[in-house]
Amino acid sequence: MPKMKSNSGAAKRFSKTGSGKWKRNKxxxxxxxxxxxxxxxxxxxxTELVSGSDAKALERLVPGRG
Known part of the structure; x- marks a missing residue:
């Protein structure tokens, strides 16, 4: 099975913190x-942290970082 592709737009806009939360710009x-x-x-x-309900969707968009 091939590797999963990240959504490149989401990968550029969001990053993970050390504790595993998602960080975003305002x-x-x-x-x-x-x-x-x-x-x-x-x-x-x-920056600000992404809310928990949106973080679940981000895990699917950017699978390599999760």
Whole structure:
């Protein structure tokens, strides 16, 4: 049986932490920034953990990292 293929889009956007949780970047922070408040833009920096219900789907999309 051949190897399973990862979803390349998901593999680029999500990564595993040391404890096995999934990490993601926050959305809506790349353009049309003039109408967004400084607080909102600041909170879009950095990463966040993926919720548990979505992590199950990610395990199927990126099987090699799981």
């Amino acid at each position: 959305a809506f922070g790349s353009h049309i920034l003039t109408k967004k408040s400084p607080k909102r833009k600041r909170n879009m920096r950095g």
